[in-house]
Structures are given as structure tokens and as C-alpha cells.
Amino acid sequence: MTALNERGEIVIIGAGLIGLSLAFELRRRGARVAVFDRFEPAKAASWAAAGMLAARTEEIADEPMRVLCNDALENFPAFVDAVREASAVDPQLRRDGIVQAAFDDASLERLQARARALAAEGVGHTLLDAREALQLEPALASTVRGALLTHDEGSVDNRLLGRALLAALARMHVQVATSEEIELEFDARRVCGVRTRWGFRPAEIVVNAAGAWAPHLAGVPDECRPPVEPVKGEMLALAMPHDFVRHTMWLGGCYVVPRTDGRLLVGATGERVGFDHRITAGGQRQLLDRVLAGAPSLAGFSLVEQWSGLRPGTPDERPILGRTPRDGYLLATGHYRNGVLLCARTAELLADEIERGTPIDPAFSLARFSNNEAAVGA
Amino acid sequence: MTALNERGEIVIIGAGLIGLSLAFELRRRGARVAVFDRFEPAKAASWAAAGMLAARTEEIADEPMRVLCNDALENFPAFVDAVREASAVDPQLRRDGIVQAAFDDASLERLQARARALAAEGVGHTLLDAREALQLEPALASTVRGALLTHDEGSVDNRLLGRALLAALARMHVQVATSEEIELEFDARRVCGVRTRWGFRPAEIVVNAAGAWAPHLAGVPDECRPPVEPVKGEMLALAMPHDFVRHTMWLGGCYVVPRTDGRLLVGATGERVGFDHRITAGGQRQLLDRVLAGAPSLAGFSLVEQWSGLRPGTPDERPILGRTPRDGYLLATGHYRNGVLLCARTAELLADEIERGTPIDPAFSLARFSNNEAAVGA
Numbered sequence: 001m002t003a004l005n006e007r008g009e010i011v012i013i014g015a016g017l018i019g020l021s022l023a024f025e026l027r028r029r030g031a032r033v034a035v036f037d038r039f040e041p042a043k044a045a046s047w048a049a050a051g052m053l054a055a056r057t058e059e060i061a062d063e064p065m066r067v068l069c070n071d072a073l074e075n076f077p078a079f080v081d082a083v084r085e086a087s088a089v090d091p092q093l094r095r096d097g098i099v100q101a102a103f104d105d106a107s108l109e110r111l112q113a114r115a116r117a118l119a120a121e122g123v124g125h126t127l128l129d130a131r132e133a134l135q136l137e138p139a140l141a142s143t144v145r146g147a148l149l150t151h152d153e154g155s156v157d158n159r160l161l162g163r164a165l166l167a168a169l170a171r172m173h174v175q176v177a178t179s180e181e182i183e184l185e186f187d188a189r190r191v192c193g194v195r196t197r198w199g200f201r202p203a204e205i206v207v208n209a210a211g212a213w214a215p216h217l218a219g220v221p222d223e224c225r226p227p228v229e230p231v232k233g234e235m236l237a238l239a240m241p242h243d244f245v246r247h248t249m250w251l252g253g254c255y256v257v258p259r260t261d262g263r264l265l266v267g268a269t270g271e272r273v274g275f276d277h278r279i280t281a282g283g284q285r286q287l288l289d290r291v292l293a294g295a296p297s298l299a300g301f302s303l304v305e306q307w308s309g310l311r312p313g314t315p316d317e318r319p320i321l322g323r324t325p326r327d328g329y330l331l332a333t334g335h336y337r338n339g340v341l342l343c344a345r346t347a348e349l350l351a352d353e354i355e356r357g358t359p360i361d362p363a364f365s366l367a368r369f370s371n372n373e374a375a376v377g378a
Numbered sequence: 379m380t381a382l383n384e385r386g387e388i389v390i391i392g393a394g395l396i397g398l399s400l401a402f403e404l405r406r407r408g409a410r411v412a413v414f415d416r417f418e419p420a421k422a423a424s425w426a427a428a429g430m431l432a433a434r435t436e437e438i439a440d441e442p443m444r445v446l447c448n449d450a451l452e453n454f455p456a457f458v459d460a461v462r463e464a465s466a467v468d469p470q471l472r473r474d475g476i477v478q479a480a481f482d483d484a485s486l487e488r489l490q491a492r493a494r495a496l497a498a499e500g501v502g503h504t505l506l507d508a509r510e511a512l513q514l515e516p517a518l519a520s521t522v523r524g525a526l527l528t529h530d531e532g533s534v535d536n537r538l539l540g541r542a543l544l545a546a547l548a549r550m551h552v553q554v555a556t557s558e559e560i561e562l563e564f565d566a567r568r569v570c571g572v573r574t575r576w577g578f579r580p581a582e583i584v585v586n587a588a589g590a591w592a593p594h595l596a597g598v599p600d601e602c603r604p605p606v607e608p609v610k611g612e613m614l615a616l617a618m619p620h621d622f623v624r625h626t627m628w629l630g631g632c633y634v635v636p637r638t639d640g641r642l643l644v645g646a647t648g649e650r651v652g653f654d655h656r657i658t659a660g661g662q663r664q665l666l667d668r669v670l671a672g673a674p675s676l677a678g679f680s681l682v683e684q685w686s687g688l689r690p691g692t693p694d695e696r697p698i699l700g701r702t703p704r705d706g707y708l709l710a711t712g713h714y715r716n717g718v719l720l721c722a723r724t725a726e727l728l729a730d731e732i733e734r735g736t737p738i739d740p741a742f743s744l745a746r747f748s749n750n751e752a753a754v755g756a
Contacts, residue, residue: 279681280677281616
């Protein structure tokens with residue numbers, strides 16, 4: 001195959017973490033790349049996320065997804081190192097583990113079963129009794145029954161990661177531009193290019209990484225449209241004293257993610273309400289009720305931020321990666337709740353496919369939705 | 379007595395609704411007046427309030443306070459008319475009544491007793507059964523047992539009232555100025571004037587209307603310091619469709635006040651935590667839990683604003699009005715939860731005392747706290 005640096009331009013639609021990571025990966029392999037977005041770069045779901053890296057804590061029953069998330073977790077630190085080096089911005093990767101707390105018998109038993117499963121997989125973890133859990137995380141409610149600490153999970157500051165990627169791409173002379181008008185052009189067989197506010201731009205490859213907006217790109221043939229739907233998540237942040245909460249924690253119904261700047265992120269609701277992204281009374285009540293049930297001593301801390309984002313959900317909760325019926329038009333969307341975790345691995349998979357034709361697991365193909373064997377869930 | 383327009387300047391410390399109303403009242407009686415505040419005018423408790431005019435709905439057991447609040451309610455419309463006329467700003471006075479809802483037997487019985495008491499006082503009201511309550515206010519939880527509608531209560535937009543007063547005072551050439559430095563000067567017998575960032579300003583009368591900050595004015599002799607303490611109230615506002623909630627309502631544990639701009643104000647917490655005015659997880663949870671218990675259909679509406687204010691609380695929850703041991707130094711503070719309702723009546727009482735020496739009910743005097751008969755509560 002022709003080397004990337006000798007081929008035509010690759011245009012990525014969507015300047016979220018997925019699109020920016022892919023641009024970064026392709027550029028460092030020598031490709032010519034440009035990124036277009038209708039909105040401000042890295043300010044939609046990529047900005048709204050909490051940046052949890054929870055491939056182990058989340059019990060992923062779906063095997064292809066479990067493999068993808070585990071690969072992504074292992075892949076992540078090297079990617080962050082590369083971005084940090086290329087940008088001089090530190091995305092604050094933390095790999096100090098995730099604490100999952102149990103407040104009743106049933107959840108304690110689930111944690112114990114989960115610990116046995118992790119042991120069988122050879123994943124480092126510690127099962128903590130109530131006393132040990134409170135010692136590790138004194139903010140937990142004193143009714144805590146026990147907790148599971150995984151060792152290699154953690155979080156990244158997704159907003160900083162977005163800024164780091166933008167800085168790196170700027171240094172690498174990759175254009176990342178906002179255009180209200182974005183329309184793709186196809187011929188009968190393949191993608192030809194993109195029309196933006198600056199006119200038509202031919203492209204050898206166009207990758208749709210537009211998240212929840214991916215199905216709505218103008219000019220795209222129907223058979224290439226991914227079945228993606230926005231799933232709203234509301235969030236809030238508290239200001240806490242240094243290390244008041246030390247680890248990312250699951251508290252049963254909500255999670256908390258400590259940031260080095262002293263914020264504690266609390267998330268998240270999940271609602272299929274279209275492109276409505278309002279902060280609601282009901283959503284915020286849910287978060288506050290749940291976080292204060294799990295960690296009552298947070299009640300006195302300042303509520304410093306409230307926001308929401310639209311996750312790109314798919315029918316089977318797997319992302320949609322790779323080829324479409326039209327040559328040169330690829331998808332990298334549908335990452336639902338795992339966009340941050342999966343951004344580096346997605347970039348690697350897409351770049352391998354683009355550079356060398358390496359096939360991506362068909363479990364993530366757009367084609368699965370037209371095949372009868374496709375497991376299309378709720 | 380010498381007419382006001384022939385006397386020395388009156389300086390008011392505190393540009394909240396109390397201080398501004400008094401400045402307005404004195405100025406229209408011919409006095410020379412200036413107002414100083416350390417902070418932005420009308421932006422502390424006066425801005426944070428909900429502007430409920432609830433002299434009837436609140437069961438005020440304390441007789442002098444009950445009389446003061448009832449007088450204030452009757453007084454209010456004429457005052458708002460005068461301010462509106464002088465400023466061309468409409469503070470959106472609403473006198474369509476207040477709905478108090480009951481969700482269990484005990485509160486229903488309390489409402490019925492309250493209705494009998496209002497009847498005895500000759501105060502217009504309607505007792506509503508569950509069906510009538512839901513007809514009047516469909517946003518109420520369907521578990522509502524009944525409601526009491528008073529007829530002459532309502533609300534004023536306290537932020538607009540502040541702006542109206544500022545506009546009126548500007549038109550009347552009354553200086554309202556912000557000075558970080560404010561220090562009073564006294565001789566052995568009386569107040570002499572005020573030192574601000576512009577230097578010393580002699581004054582015949584100085585009125586302390588500094589709300590929660592009233593005890594902390596620099597230069598004031600100890601025996602003139604009012605026993606006032608900040609009581610934090612957290613608030614929030616939802617955006618609602620036109621008339622979704624029609625009346626100011628008490629929902630058991632919180633109140634809601636509809637604004638003509640489509641916001642629904644929800645308040646308020648009450649905490650004695652000094653000058654801490656943070657918006658907290660616990661405070662906001664309390665408001666959301668309570669308002670959504672009383673009106674669950676609000677859950678889907680946007681949370682558009684959250685704020686807090688520091689009410690000036692006194693030991694017996696009465697304001698402190700009038701003379702102090704030093705001649706010419708008067709107090710108009712300690713209005714606790716009733717500052718908006720009481721601003722016009724306070725202005726009238728203070729102006730009468732200043733202009734004509736009309737004594738104010740000693741129940742509101744600073745002296746009550748040094749007298750043995752003073753009812754000093756929690």
C-alpha cells in the first residue's frame with residue numbers, strides 16, 4: 001500500500017476526543033489530516049465526561065466489548081505519554097485504582113463475586129472490609145459494608161486531554177476548524193470530499209467521528225448512517241479539600257471522580273431525550289441524593305459546577321468502527337459511556353485500517369446492524 | 379422641629395432594600411440623604427430574597443411582629459406605586475394570594491385551624507379541598523390533601539424593586555456609593571459623621587441598615603452594636619412554561635415563587651454558619667428533595683440559577699429599629715426573613731422618628747436586649 005504521507009488528505013468530522021485522537025495518531029504516522037466540527041473542539045461529550053478509566057470495574061458481559069475496553073485500558077498510558085510529550089500539556093492521568101463500595105448484603109456479594117472473576121482474569125485488586133474501606137476513603141458513609149479496589153484503573157482529566165490534543169495538533173500543523181456548514185460529497189462508489197464554509201475540499205478518506213451527531217451529517221447516503229442516539233448525562237462538581245476523596249469511586253447509582261484541582265466530579269444520569277441537554281431539577285436531585293447517600297460528609301461542600309453531555313448511544317452499546325458501504329468513508333462513533341477510555345484504542349484501530357487495511361473486529365462494524373446475526377439490544 | 383430640608387445630611391449605611399427604601403422615603407420628605415455600602419447596592423440579602431409577601435400565611439405568634447408585618451403588607455402597594463412612578467421601573471408586585479398546601483392529616487388540620495384564625499381576623503381566604511387545590515395549581519403532587527389560599531398576599535420581584543429604588547434615587551439626586559472603607563465617628567454623646575474612601579463626611583443622622591453586617595461597622599461604640607447574626611439561605615430557580623405554577627406556594631419545607639419572566643424561585647434553607655455563603659450539595663439537595671416532593675412534575679425543568687443570601691437574624695427574630703444610646707445614630711436592621719415585606723414600613727417608621735420624633739414600638743428597640751423583660755429566644 002502507498003505510504004500515508006504519499007496519499008491524499010484524510011478529513012475527520014468531529015473534533016471530540018475520538019476525532020482528535022485519530023488525527024493525532026494519523027499525523028504521527030505521516031498522514032495529511034484536517035479536522036472539522038460544527039461546534040467548538042472538544043466541548044461536547046468529550047468535555048462533559050468524567051474521564052473514568054473503568055474497564056475492570058464495569059462488569060462488561062459482552063465479550064468483544066470487554067476485550068476492546070481492556071485493550072484500551074492497557075493502551076491508554078502510552079497514548080497519554082505521547083500526547084503529553086507532543087503538547088507539553090499534562091492530562092493528569094491517574095492509575096491509582098477505582099473503589100467500588102457496597103452498602104448492603106446483595107451488593108457486597110456482587111463485589112465478592114466480581115473479585116473472584118478478576119482473580120480468574122489475573123487482574124490486580126483488593127477486597128476491603130468495612131473498616132479498611134473507611135480507612136482508605138473516610139468520606140464513605142459509615143454504613144459501608146465493604147469495597148473492591150482495582151489496581152490499574154483510574155481517570156484522566158478529559159478536558160485537559162482535549163486541550164493537550166488540540167495543542168499537539170497545532171504543533172503538528174493539523175488544521176482543526178469550526179464550520180457551521182459541513183456537507184459530505186459522494187459519487188456512486190466512494191466519498192469525494194467535504195464542503196465547508198471555505199468551499200469544497202477533496203479527501204481520500206473521510207472519518208465520521210461526530211459522536212451523537214454522527215447520523216445527521218449532511219450529504220451522507222442512508223446506508224452509511226450509523227444508528228446512534230444521544231443519551232443525556234447530567235453531572236455536577238463539588239469543591240472539596242485536598243484528598244477528601246482520594247479515588248474514583250462507584251457508590252451505587254453514581255460515581256465520584258476526584259480532580260487534582262480540588263473538584264470532585266459526580267455523575268451521571270442517563271436519559272434518552274434527544275438533543276435536549278438541559279440541567280434539570282430531577283437530574284440534579286438524583287445525583288445529589290445518591291452521592292450524599294454514599295458519602296454524607298460531602299453535604300457541606302460547595303456545588304461549583306453543573307453540566308451535561310450527550311453520549312452517542314448505539315442499540316447494542318458497542319461503538320461503530322471502520323468501513324461503510326462507500327469506499328473511503330469510515331465511522332468512529334457510538335462510544336456511549338466509554339468514549340474517553342476508548343479514544344486511543346479507536347485511533348489505533350482506525351489508523352491501522354486506513355494505513356494497512358487491517359480489519360477491525362466485525363462486532364464493531366456498521367454492517368452488524370444489517371446482518372441477521374447482529375445482537376441489537378434496547 | 380426643624381423641617382427635614384433645613385437639617386444636616388442623613389447618611390445611611392447599607393444600600394439594601396431597607397437602606398434604599400429609607401433613603402427614598404426621607405428624600406421625598408425633603409431630606410438631604412446619602413447612602414454608602416461596602417458592596418454593590420441591592421446585591422446582598424435584598425437580591426437573594428424571593429420577595430414573598432406572606433404576613434398572613436406565616437403564623438406569626440409574636441404580637442408586635444404580627445402587627446408590624448400586617449401593617450407592612452397593607453402599606454406595600456402604595457410604596458411600590460410611588461417607587462414605580464419615581465423610577466419608571468415596575469417591580470412586578472403580585473397580590474394574587476399565596477397557596478399553602480397540605481399533604482397529610484396533621485398539616486390539613488393546621489390549615490383548617492389557620493383558616494378559622496384568619497376568619498376571626500377578617501382576612502380574606504379560601505379553604506380548598508384536594509380537587510380544588512389541583513385545579514388551582516395542577517403542578518401540586520396528586521397526593522395533596524387540601525390547601526389554603528390567602529387573598530391579599532403575593533410577592534414582589536425584589537431584584538427589580540432594588541433596581542427601581544436605585545433608579546428613583548438617581549433621579550432624585552441621592553448619592554448611592556460603594557466604599558470599601560466605611561468608618562463612623564462619634565463624640566461622647568452623638569454621631570458626628572462617616573469616613574469613606576472620599577474622606578470625612580459630617581452627618582446629623584446616621585442610620586445603620588447594613589443587614590447581617592450591621593454589628594461590624596467600624597468606629598461604633600459597643601453599646602450601639604445590634605445583636606445580629608447572618609442566617610444563610612440557599613435558593614434555586616427553575617425555568618418553567620408560562621403559568622405552570624401560578625401562585626406563590628408553601629409546600630411544607632420549602633416555598634416556590636413564580637416570576638413573570640418564567641423563573642420559579644425555590645427556597646430556602648436556613649443555617650447559622652457565619653458569613654459563609656456557599657451553595658452546597660446538602661442545601662441544594664434539601665431544596666430539590668422538598669420541591670419535587672410537593673410538585674413532582676417540576677423534575678423535568680431546567681435548573682437555571684442557584685444562589686444564597688445572608689439574612690440578618692436577631693435573637694428574638696424581630697428587627698431592630700430606631701434609637702441607640704448615641705444621639706443621631708439609628709438602627710434599621712435584623713429583618714431576618716422579612717426584609718422585603720418590611721422595607722416600606724421600616725422606612726416609614728424610621729422617617730417618622732427622624733422627621734417628627736414619633737416613637738417606634740419599644741418591642742423593636744435595641745434597648746430590649748439590655749432590659750430584663752426582653753424575650754431573647756434561640
